[in-house]
Amino acid sequence: MKKLWLFSFLLSCLTCAYIYAADGLKVGDIASDFSLKNVDGSMISLKDYSSSKGIILIFTCNHCPFSKAYEDRIIQINKMYAEKGFPVIAINPNDEISVPEDSYDNMKIRAKEKGFVFPYIHDATQQIAKTYGATRTPHVYLLKNNSGVFSIAYIGAIDDNHSDAENVKEKYLANAIESLMQNKSANPDFTKAIGCSIKWKK
Amino acid sequence: MLYKVHYTLLLPLFAWIFIQSAPNINAQNQGRVVSFPEIDSLLHNSYDTLYVINFWATWCKPCVEELPIFEEINEIYANQPVKVLLISLDFIQDKEKVLLPFIKKKNIQSEIVLLKAENPNEWIDKVDMEWSGALPATLLINNQKKIRKFFEKQFKHEELQDIVTQLLKSEL
Numbered sequence: 001m002k003k004l005w006l007f008s009f010l011l012s013c014l015t016c017a018y019i020y021a022a023d024g025l026k027v028g029d030i031a032s033d034f035s036l037k038n039v040d041g042s043m044i045s046l047k048d049y050s051s052s053k054g055i056i057l058i059f060t061c062n063h064c065p066f067s068k069a070y071e072d073r074i075i076q077i078n079k080m081y082a083e084k085g086f087p088v089i090a091i092n093p094n095d096e097i098s099v100p101e102d103s104y105d106n107m108k109i110r111a112k113e114k115g116f117v118f119p120y121i122h123d124a125t126q127q128i129a130k131t132y133g134a135t136r137t138p139h140v141y142l143l144k145n146n147s148g149v150f151s152i153a154y155i156g157a158i159d160d161n162h163s164d165a166e167n168v169k170e171k172y173l174a175n176a177i178e179s180l181m182q183n184k185s186a187n188p189d190f191t192k193a194i195g196c197s198i199k200w201k202k
Numbered sequence: 203m204l205y206k207v208h209y210t211l212l213l214p215l216f217a218w219i220f221i222q223s224a225p226n227i228n229a230q231n232q233g234r235v236v237s238f239p240e241i242d243s244l245l246h247n248s249y250d251t252l253y254v255i256n257f258w259a260t261w262c263k264p265c266v267e268e269l270p271i272f273e274e275i276n277e278i279y280a281n282q283p284v285k286v287l288l289i290s291l292d293f294i295q296d297k298e299k300v301l302l303p304f305i306k307k308k309n310i311q312s313e314i315v316l317l318k319a320e321n322p323n324e325w326i327d328k329v330d331m332e333w334s335g336a337l338p339a340t341l342l343i344n345n346q347k348k349i350r351k352f353f354e355k356q357f358k359h360e361e362l363q364d365i366v367t368q369l370l371k372s373e374l
Contacts, residue, residue: 136336
């Protein structure tokens with residue numbers, strides 16, 4: 001009986017490990033394209049960015065305090081790097097039934113309040129968050145344009161200090177972009193951060 | 203075989219540690235600010251206690267929803283070697299105006315510490331390699347029994363209790 005228990009436990013561990021490994025895109029993978037609605041009503045796709053060197057795709061939302069803490073820094077990063085070929089696309093994957101504050105209409109309000117000059121698109125079906133393997137907000141995917149095909153160059157945090165922008169020591173995202181601009185790989189190319197879990201549809 | 207012998211020899215020591223039972227970090231001081239090394243040493247403790255460690259924040263809706271489940275565990279297993287620790291990831295500057303009033307209002311009995319979470323990339327993997335950093339997250343750990351289970355999700359009612367009951371029964 002004990003052996004059976006141990007066996008089933010090991011089996012479930014293996015299954016979990018498999019699912020975990022197969023979950024989402026990894027650094028080096030081709031970035032899946034999408035066509036999602038921006039707050040201005042237009043549709044946004046990666047293919048619209050064929051002349052960019054890359055894209056800073058950030059899963060974020062209205063309600064999450066970590067996302068809010070990073071809004072000004074995201075605006076700043078776009079200001080700094082859009083003209084160098086790395087514009088921001090912000091993408092909200094949250095279920096609006098779980099979090100009404102993250103509805104499409106509230107995204108429009110938030111984008112206006114904060115003066116977003118970059119797209120803020122709505123992943124209404126949550127399919128893109130699932131495909132990319134995003135789990136939290138904010139969650140960054142830095143994409144690199146290889147002659148029209150975007151690949152994932154960096155996944156993770158914007159920097160190492162969510163609560164205090166003044167005391168950031170490691171600017172992970174900015175460093176990754178700088179590396180790409182010098183035709184180098186991001187190092188590190190994967191970091192973790194605390195964030196709000198993505199609110200999946202029930 | 204060698205493993206078994208080793209274990210048997212250490213039994214009196216285990217018994218002694220068990221009698222000592224795990225200490226509270228500091229029950230008198232709800233919401234005390236801790237840094238990660240303190241949590242890390244707790245994760246490597248040698249007590250025969252099942253630690254139920256939950257990472258949460260007052261602003262995290264699913265976290266707040268599942269808090270009563272942890273409170274229940276804390277109450278039901280009060281006389282058993284089970285220790286519930288709620289590690290808040292609220293902003294440090296919100297301790298006085300948000301966290302402490304929340305603890306008081308909800309009358310939370312389980313121990314709460316506030317983690318000064320500098321550079322999470324350095325320590326998230328130390329909690330568990332599978333943790334992406336999303337809240338809520340829960341770790342069940344008893345080093346002596348080599349139990350380590352991690353969950354990055356919100357628990358449903360009784361689900362956690364079933365897991366704890368199962369782990370308390372399990373021998374190794």
